[in-house]
Amino acid sequence: MKVDVISTADLGDRSYLIAAGDTAVVVDPQRDIDRVETLLAERNLRCVVVLETHIHNDYVTGGFELARRTGAAYVVNAADPVTFERTAVVDGDTITAGPMTITAVATPGHTLSHLAYVITDPTDDSTAVFTGGSLLYGSVGRTDLLGDHLTRELTHHQFHSAHRLADLLDDATPVYPTHGFGSFCSAGSATGGDASTIGDEKRINDALTTADEETFVDTLIANLTAYPAYYAHMGPANLAGPGPANLAAPSTLGPDELRKQLDAGEWVVDLRDRTAYASDHLAGTVSIALGTQFSTYLGWLMPWGSSLTLIGDTPEDVTAAQRQLSRIGIDDLTGAATGSLDQIAGDHEHSHYPEVTFADPAFQPGSTLLDPEVTDQVVLDVRRDDERAGGFIEGSVHVPLHALLERLDELPAAQLWVHCASGFRASIAASLLDRADRDVVYINDNYSAAVDRHLTTT
The missing domain is CATH 3.40.250.10 (Rhodanese-like domain)
Known part of the structure; x- marks a missing residue:
């Protein structure tokens, strides 16, 4: 069994492609599934199962679309009130994928219906656990995303779920979480890193090293921080079965069209370096430099559903920003303008600050x-x-x-x-x-x- 990690650094998440022979299983794919499809094609693999550990709150899933395109079984907890056909599973259910056996393990805490998946391959005697937002590297997934009224209950669940996995699996079992690499879905002292095992987590994980359950619960809740406002829109989108990402190039706006957007007070976001922006920019624009935090803060700050135009040095910058935005469900850009500021500004007012x-x-x-x-x-x-x-x-x-x-x-x-x-x-x-x-x-x-x-x- 070979596990490929598909990292989405801008959201602090990872998806996984697990292969045995010519058969593949994909866990928690992001919306831009072309990355998964490229891996499948390069390695001549057939995707037969797509697994969701939970209904995600920090991104729009690509699982529904990937399963539709490949004909794979789309595995989602039977308790989740989705509006589409799926392979519904509950705790203890097993699914086969080529030589691999997949076992669903109920691990509530990050959500009420969260599942981990234990995958075994008898051809090489390997086992791995895909823990989603339950057991992370060093900590666990946050427990307040379903509302304050459920936070304490979910935190108790999270403690028991971590211990269930630790008791169920051998110390050598590799652990593959979805969150915990900078994601706001992680809580406590998530360590990130490239790899971990159940044995490693027994030594360092907050949920497994804190002897008293109430102490763990109180400490985790006390350390929960603010999370992005766009999270409120991710769950409903995922329950509805989101369609494919729209990565078609947006319309190119000339100076007159760009000025209309600015005069109307619409969101025109400049992707350029923050120092360059401070020294010279179009009045009325917003600076969010393109990088690993771009989509998180744009999605957090911009009123949901607002008209959005991007300014970048190059079309490639706009394309990269567009990919990030598609992952949180921002698809329809009003347009984009690229090139030097003088080229795109026309006679629009400039601004700067020290x-x-x-x-x-x-x-x-x-x-x-x-x-x-x-x-x-x-x-x-x-x-x-x-x-x-x-x-x-x-x-x-x-x-x-x-x-x-x-x-x-x-x-x-x-x-x-x-x-x-x-x-x-x-x-x-x-x-x-x-x-x-x-x-x-x-x-x-x-x-x-x-x-x-x-x-x-x-």
């Missing part, structure tokens, strides 16, 4: 203001609440990035010097403030530099 670091002489250690003599400058911290709890810059105002658009009216009437932990979220916040005609200075630096300069409370 970019500094914590080494800027304006920062005064221990002061409640950037400069005690200047009262119209305020530091704005856009980190999450849990990050803020670990220390902050003296005198700073705190509004997490994901709440910024809703709380613009709460910000002081001052020049806002914006920071986060690394500069990425602050770049987005600075662009949103600039779009709202606020006077902004972008702090492009690591928070650790502020700590080193004794600007913080800890």
Whole structure:
């Protein structure tokens, strides 16, 4: 049995292709299934089973479409109220795929109907477990996605599910989770990494090393952080059986069409480097630099269903962004514009704002203001609440990035010097403030530099 990992770094998730002979099984495929289809074709494999560990909350699944295209059995928990035909399974059910045997194991916690799958191959005496959002590397999947009223119950379930897998399987059994590689679906101290086994998890996993169940439950719940707003739309989409990703190139917008979008206040997102954006950009645009966090923060901040236009240096940048967006169900772009800013801007107004670091002489250690003599400058911290709890810059105002658009009216009437932990979220916040005609200075630096300069409370 050979396991191929298909990583989706922008969402912190992994899908898996498991093969024995010419038969393949796919676990938790992302929506852009062309990656899976390429692997199948390259290795001359026939996909016969597609497994879903749970109804996903952080991405639109490609499982329904992959099963439709390949004729594979689409395996989903019988308890999930889907609107399509599937192979419904419950705890203990087994399915064969070539020489492989797949056993469904109920592992509630991340969701009420979560399943893990144990796959065995007698031809090489191998066994592996695909744990979805139950047992992750170092921790478990978060337990608050179904609402506060179920969080405590699900956290107890998660503790027992982790122990069930640890008791059921040999220490040498490889563990293959879907979440835990940067995904907001993970909780606790997920370690990421390339590989783990049941034995490894017994030594390091929070759920298996915390002896007292109530302590585990209380600690996990206390450490749950905010998660992206677009999650609310993923479950319903997956229950309906999502169609294929639309990766066709969007329409190219000229300067006049782009200006109409900006004048109408639509979302026009600039994918370019955040430093380049700060120095020169089209007024009214939003900066979300193309990278592994692009789709997460665009999906989190943009009102769902809004008109969206992308600006990029090249068509390839737009294509890469479009692929990321398709994974969270954002398919229909109004259009795109690529090339130099002068080429795409026409006579539309440009904007810019200063970019500094914590080494800027304006920062005064221990002061409640950037400069005690200047009262119209305020530091704005856009980190999450849990990050803020670990220390902050003296005198700073705190509004997490994901709440910024809703709380613009709460910000002081001052020049806002914006920071986060690394500069990425602050770049987005600075662009949103600039779009709202606020006077902004972008702090492009690591928070650790502020700590080193004794600007913080800890």
